[in-house]
Amino acid sequence: MNKQFDVVVIGAGPGGYIAAIRAAQLGLKVACVDAWKNDKGGPAPGGTCTNVGCIPSKALLQSSEYFEHAAKHFSEHGISLSNLSMDVQKMIHRKDAVIKQNNDGILYLFKKNKVSFFHGQASFSGKAENGFEIKVQGAAPESLLAKQVIVATGSTPRALPGTPFDEKLVLSNDGALRIEAAPAKLGVIGSGVIGLEMGSVWRRLGAEVTVLEALPVFLGAADEQIAKEAYKAFTRQGLKIELGVKVAEVKPGKHGVSIAYTNSKGEAQSMTVDRLIVSIGRVPNTQGLNSQAIGLQLDERGAVVVDSDCRTNVAGVWAVGDVVRGPMLAHKAEEEGVAVAERIAGQHGHVNFNTIPWVIYTSPEIAWVGQTEQQLKAEGRNFKVGTFPFLANGRARALGDTTGMVKMLADAQSDEILGVHIVGPMASELIAECVVAMEFRASSEDIARICHAHPSLSESTKEAALAVDKRTLNF
Ligand code: FAD
Numbered sequence: 192m193n194k195q196f197d198v199v200v201i202g203a204g205p206g207g208y209i210a211a212i213r214a215a216q217l218g219l220k221v222a223c224v225d226a227w228k229n230d231k232g233g234p235a236p237g238g239t240c241t242n243v244g245c246i247p248s249k250a251l252l253q254s255s256e257y258f259e260h261a262a263k264h265f266s267e268h269g270i271s272l273s274n275l276s277m278d279v280q281k282m283i284h285r286k287d288a289v290i291k292q293n294n295d296g297i298l299y300l301f302k303k304n305k306v307s308f309f310h311g312q313a314s315f316s317g318k319a320e321n322g323f324e325i326k327v328q329g330a331a332p333e334s335l336l337a338k339q340v341i342v343a344t345g346s347t348p349r350a351l352p353g354t355p356f357d358e359k360l361v362l363s364n365d366g367a368l369r370i371e372a373a374p375a376k377l378g379v380i381g382s383g384v385i386g387l388e389m390g391s392v393w394r395r396l397g398a399e400v401t402v403l404e405a406l407p408v409f410l411g412a413a414d415e416q417i418a419k420e421a422y423k424a425f426t427r428q429g430l431k432i433e434l435g436v437k438v439a440e441v442k443p444g445k446h447g448v449s450i451a452y453t454n455s456k457g458e459a460q461s462m463t464v465d466r467l468i469v470s471i472g473r474v475p476n477t478q479g480l481n482s483q484a485i486g487l488q489l490d491e492r493g494a495v496v497v498d499s500d501c502r503t504n505v506a507g508v509w510a511v512g513d514v515v516r517g518p519m520l521a522h523k524a525e526e527e528g529v530a531v532a533e534r535i536a537g538q539h540g541h542v543n544f545n546t547i548p549w550v551i552y553t554s555p556e557i558a559w560v561g562q563t564e565q566q567l568k569a570e571g572r573n574f575k576v577g578t579f580p581f582l583a584n585g586r587a588r589a590l591g592d593t594t595g596m597v598k599m600l601a602d603a604q605s606d607e608i609l610g611v612h613i614v615g616p617m618a619s620e621l622i623a624e625c626v627v628a629m630e631f632r633a634s635s636e637d638i639a640r641i642c643h644a645h646p647s648l649s650e651s652t653k654e655a656a657l658a659v660d661k662r663t664l665n666f
């Protein structure tokens with residue numbers, strides 16, 4: 192006998208669990224199915240984000256940053272430590288405890304919002320007269336009938352062709368978050384977001400880290416000026432980054448992993464490392480869904496094809512998050528989840544794709560919203576630029592962290608803010624003001640006229656806004 196629901200959400204990552212909660216808040220009868228298992232085989236809702244992504248990486252970034260501060264920067268504040276040591280196992284256990292708090296939190300939220308949770312692999316069995324039949328294969332197999340379905344099955348790491356992840360020597364993000372002791376030599380393929388964040392963690396904990404990147408430019412999606420500043424900071428910290436490389440062969444062996452590649456000059460190179468992280472992007476996860484049972488359209492990458500409202504080609508089936516087009520970010524998945532739940536309930540959910548912030552949680556942090564200078568130039572748009580360095584910010588000096596700047600781009604005529612790009616301390620928090628400003632279509636003058644607390648890093652955003660009209664007060 193099928194259990195019947197208004198909405199069945201497949202996947203309890205940030206896209207799925209948030210969609211389920213919002214749909215339940217709107218009075219719908221909702222189930223959410225998720226396959227992720229914890230180390231005891233029990234449910235671990237939260238998806239990539241909670242289990243092997245955003246949350247655990249930030250836990251290790253925090254622990255490793257504390258260690259680096261204690262080792263290298265406390266003395267500037269007159270604090271001396273003797274016998275400083277690190278316990279990587281304890282850091283990993285702490286990270287695992289943070290994951291569990293989040294898993295438990297989501298199970299609690301499901302209960303609170305009366306979302307029925309099923310632990311297992313969901314697949315479409317077919318269309319029925321009054322909805323879609325979904326099979327759940329888990330400890331207790333179930334058959335569900337859903338009037339509407341939200342597919343939120345996320346993404347999985349992309350492996351190098353011919354080099355599968357073994358999670359011992361060749362690591363995806365999963366293995367990169369579970370190394371038991373800092374390797375002496377760590378290789379990273381791909382200087383994207385995961386490469387830089389995980390490379391930073393293990394460098395801070397003592398590894399010699401070399402990052403091999405195929406593209407000739409560093410962080411091509413970021414504003415060029417910001418990317419250059421970040422590159423300088425990372426290489427100063429000891430991260431070795433080689434751009435424009437072509438990886439030829441990766442061979443795991445008894446003594447680590449050997450990598451043969453050509454450098455940007457076309458010269459053959461080789462390197463042997465104790466561990467290798469491969470972070471060359473992620474692929475949408477539609478395997479095991481049996482999408483053909485309902486004729487769900489996928490693209491050549493396996494992503495579910497959706498319109499701007501997350502509608503698929505099958506009426507009543509929606510898809511959100513990493514499994515569809517657009518940036519693979521947890522907050523983008525959440526926004527889509529909320530909007531779809533609201534559309535199902537007859538409301539007018541909306542996602543503004545132009546104001547989705549990006550954050551890279553390295554030190555310095557990198558964050559941006561809106562367009563980059565190079566994008567505006569390519570469009571032939573007339574714009575003004577204002578920059579303000581943290582070096583001239585009182586709070587940054589007091590913190591002892593003056594790397595980087597805030598850069599604001601505004602339309603030359605209307606003064607509307609078109610993009611804000613930050614590299615520096617707490618960029619992840621500073622960007623929120625800029626997102627709000629852009630949502631309200633603020634001008635740079637609006638920010639320049641708003642009172643910002645002193646001393647605060649946010650004064651740099653105000654000063655960058657003042658700089659747009661060449662009237663900074665502190666630089
Ligand atoms: P996922 O989180 O991947 O969740 C999908 C869920 O669906 C999983 O639990 C999976 O088991 C389940 N599932 C799949 N198929 C089925 C099925 N057939 N039946 C049942 N369940 C199924 N983003 C940020 O915004 N900020 C960050 O700081 C950040 N850091 C990251 C760090 C790392 C190392 C990685 C890898 C990613 C990071 N991301 C970050 C990206 C973020 O994790 C993803 O964008 C986000 O998790 C996508 O959410 P989702 O709900 O679409 O999918």
Ligand code: NAI
Pocket residue numbers: 380381382383384385386388403404405406436438469470471472473518519520549550551552
């Ligand atoms: P990415 O897309 O950020 O970076 C991949 C990098 O690998 C690119 O620079 C690419 O040019 C390079 N590359 C691709 N193939 C290569 C090859 N064969 N040899 C050398 N270099 C190669 O992907 P990443 O780092 O794997 O992360 C996946 C996604 O996860 C990100 O795009 C992001 O959406 C999400 N994420 C977000 C975070 C955040 O918001 N802070 C943190 C971590 C991940």
